[in-house]
Structures are given as structure tokens and as C-alpha cells.
Amino acid sequence: MNWNADTEVWTGVPVCTSYPSGVTVFGDGVGDVDGDGTPEIGVGCYGGTPGGWLFEWDGSEYVQVWHADYPGQEPVIESVAIGDADNDGTIEFCFGTGNVHVIGWDGSVYYEKATLTGPTNMLAGLNIGDCDTDGQNEIKGCEILGGTGTEFIWKYVIPESIPPVTTCSLEGELVDGVYRSNVTVSLTAVDEGSGVLYTKYNLDEGAWVTYTTPFVVSDDGAHIVRYYSVDRAGNMEAEQQSLFTILHTLPFSIDVSGGVGVSVVIRNNGSAAFTQIPYSIFLDGGIQLKANETSGKILQLLPGASTLKKLPVLGFGKVTITVTVDTIQVTKKGFVFLFFILGVQ
Numbered sequence: 001m002n003w004n005a006d007t008e009v010w011t012g013v014p015v016c017t018s019y020p021s022g023v024t025v026f027g028d029g030v031g032d033v034d035g036d037g038t039p040e041i042g043v044g045c046y047g048g049t050p051g052g053w054l055f056e057w058d059g060s061e062y063v064q065v066w067h068a069d070y071p072g073q074e075p076v077i078e079s080v081a082i083g084d085a086d087n088d089g090t091i092e093f094c095f096g097t098g099n100v101h102v103i104g105w106d107g108s109v110y111y112e113k114a115t116l117t118g119p120t121n122m123l124a125g126l127n128i129g130d131c132d133t134d135g136q137n138e139i140k141g142c143e144i145l146g147g148t149g150t151e152f153i154w155k156y157v158i159p160e161s162i163p164p165v166t167t168c169s170l171e172g173e174l175v176d177g178v179y180r181s182n183v184t185v186s187l188t189a190v191d192e193g194s195g196v197l198y199t200k201y202n203l204d205e206g207a208w209v210t211y212t213t214p215f216v217v218s219d220d221g222a223h224i225v226r227y228y229s230v231d232r233a234g235n236m237e238a239e240q241q242s243l244f245t246i247l248h249t250l251p252f253s254i255d256v257s258g259g260v261g262v263s264v265v266i267r268n269n270g271s272a273a274f275t276q277i278p279y280s281i282f283l284d285g286g287i288q289l290k291a292n293e294t295s296g297k298i299l300q301l302l303p304g305a306s307t308l309k310k311l312p313v314l315g316f317g318k319v320t321i322t323v324t325v326d327t328i329q330v331t332k333k334g335f336v337f338l339f340f341i342l343g344v345q
């Protein structure tokens with residue numbers, strides 16, 4: 001505050017000058033209960049008939065927008081709090097007259113959303129905050145003067161029994177049911193009723209962890225992600241699982257041999273079929289009198305199956321043979337003599 005007491009003044013504007021006889025203004029709080037952009041001032045009292053007031057600035061003065069009396073109950077004194085007591089995104093005005101009154105806005109009028117019983121004596125020091133760090137606010141109050149000195153924390157729980165539903169999505173380069181790249185795993189949970197409290201998962205039977213952001217799986221092989229979510233009413237989703245396999249490199253063996261032309265035997269040593277696998281055979285060096293390369297796609301290679309690809313030769317001299325199958329590359333040396341290739345190693 002950059003206030004200079006010698007040169008500046010605070011102008012006093014009364015909020016209310018017409019409280020009932022015997023009422024002394026006590027604790028207050030400020031918050032926009034009706035969500036119209038202008039905060040209300042919530043006021044409690046000591047003396048007179050116990051009650052609460054809401055005032056709102058109308059552009060030129062503070063006007064009373066809500067008031068209720070609770071005759072026979074305890075003075076409110078400073079048990080006044082304004083905040084989102086029921087975690088629905090709107091602000092409530094709360095005050096205690098023994099009971100705690102939770103005043104909200106229904107879209108057209110202020111109304112008593114809830115009355116919290118339990119305390120029977122005068123309350124002091126009402127607060128709204130996330131006392132148990134679960135991401136949801138609670139109301140905290142305590143009895144004083146003539147009471148038992150009991151403290152109360154009220155937690156708002158939506159009674160419901162529908163567990164959340166978690167969806168697992170996998171992002172990566174999926175070919176023939178196998179991821180040929182790292183996989184990013186995202187978990188999205190929705191809940192009917194109280195809302196999702198947390199989502200847990202484990203990867204490949206590891207420790208359960210709380211999900212916060214998508215994670216990347218990069219190891220080759222079969223993977224399993226187990227997951228479930230819990231809502232704010234304590235409903236637990238049945239465990240789900242997602243299975244996937246990552247193979248950055250196909251489980252192929254490649255045998256290159258000579259004789260009449262270059263012979264390449266490609267074998268699938270894995271347990272899944274693969275289709276549309278690109279391959280090429282390339283000859284470099286010597287004197288080539290024929291096309292020195294061939295390429296194409298292996299339409300399908302079943303588990304345990306192999307395929308033979310050939311490159312005819314005609315020429316003379318030392319050559320380097322490069323065979324590429326998908327991401328696998330094999331290089332051999334040999335010697336071309338007319339239609340033959342010899343000494344491949």
C-alpha cells in the first residue's frame with residue numbers, strides 16, 4: 001500500500017446504517033456469491049437477534065441483498081467465512097449461529113444451501129480451505145465461550161456410487177499391431193457425480209504411481225499398463241489394462257549368399273506376422289553390366305517364415321553388397337565374375 005498519511009485520506013462509506021436495535025456488527029468477509037463480478041460483503045453480528053447479512057455495491061451505494069434471522073441461536077461474532085465451501089466453483093457465504101449456515105446463489109436468489117449441525121454453542125473463527133490437501137475445500141469452525149471447545153471440520157461429499165471411467169490412449173507408429181516407435185501413454189478419466197480424485201497406473205508390474213502427465217515407453221518388447229481411477233466419493237474403478245508391443249527393429253534375420261547372382265533369405269524370427277516390409281539389395285563397385293540394385297516390398301512374412309530375394313549380376317570385380325530390410329542393414333563383400341558372385345562374406 002502506497003498510502004501517505006500526511007497527504008491522502010481514506011473516505012469512509014458506511015455499508016449499512018440501519019441494523020436492527022441491539023445488533024452490533026462483528027465479523028465479515030468479502031466474495032462474489034452470485035458471480036456477477038461484484039463481490040458481496042457478508043456480515044455477522046453480536047447482540048440482538050443472531051443473523052447474517054449480504055451487501056453488494058450497486059454503483060453508487062451498498063445495498064442489502066440478503067438477510068436472515070436465527071432467533072434463539074448463538075451470536076455469530078467472528079464466525080464468518082466466504083469461499084467455495086462445496087467445491088462447485090461458486091462462492092458461498094458461511095456463518096455460525098451455533099449451526100453453520102451456508103448461503104449460496106441459485107441463479108436468481110440467495111438461499112440457504114446447507115445447514116451444518118453439530119455445534120451447539122457460540123462459534124468463532126470460521127474458515128474455508130483445503131484442510132486435508134485433497135484438492136477440495138472444507139469448512140473449519142470451533143466452539144468458544146461456554147461450549148466444549150470442540151473443533152469441527154465439515155467435508156462436502158456428493159453421495160453417489162458410480163466409479164470413474166479411465167481411457168488409455170497409445171500414441172506411436174503402429175504397423176501390423178506392433179509399435180515401431182516409442183509409445184506415449186495417456187490416461188483420461190471422467191466421472192459422473194463427484195468428479196475424479198486421482199488416477200493410478202503401473203507399467204510392466206512395477207510400482208503403482210499417481211498419473212499426472214502422459215509418459216513414454218521406449219523399451220522393445222511386450223508391455224502392460226494397468227490403471228484405475230477413484231472419484232471424490234471414494235468409488236474405485238475396476239482395474240483396466242492395456243497391452244502393446246514395441247519393436248524398433250523387426251525380429252528378422254538376413255542371410256546373404258553368392259552363386260548365380262546375390263541370394264538374400266529374410267526370416268521372421270518373431271511371433272507376429274508383418275506386412276509390406278520394404279527391402280533393397282544394392283551392389284557397389286566392380287564393373288556392372290546389369291542393373292546393380294533391386295528393391296520392393298515383402299507383402300507378408302508370417303512368424304517362422306522366410307522369403308528369398310535375388311539380384312542377378314553380370315560383370316567383373318570386387319563389390320560391396322548392401323541389403324536393407326525395413327530398418328535393418330547388412331553389408332557384405334564379394335567378387336563378381338560374369339553371372340556369378342563369389343566369396344561373399
Ligand SMILES: [Ca+2]
Pocket residue numbers: 031032033034035036037038039040056
Ligand atoms: Ca456479486
Ligand SMILES: [Ca+2]
Pocket residue numbers: 083084085086087088089090091092
Ligand atoms: Ca460453492
Ligand SMILES: [Ca+2]
Pocket residue numbers: 129130131132133134135136137138
Ligand atoms: Ca480438502
Ligand SMILES: [Ca+2]
Pocket residue numbers: 160161162163164191192193194195231233235
Ligand atoms: Ca462418481
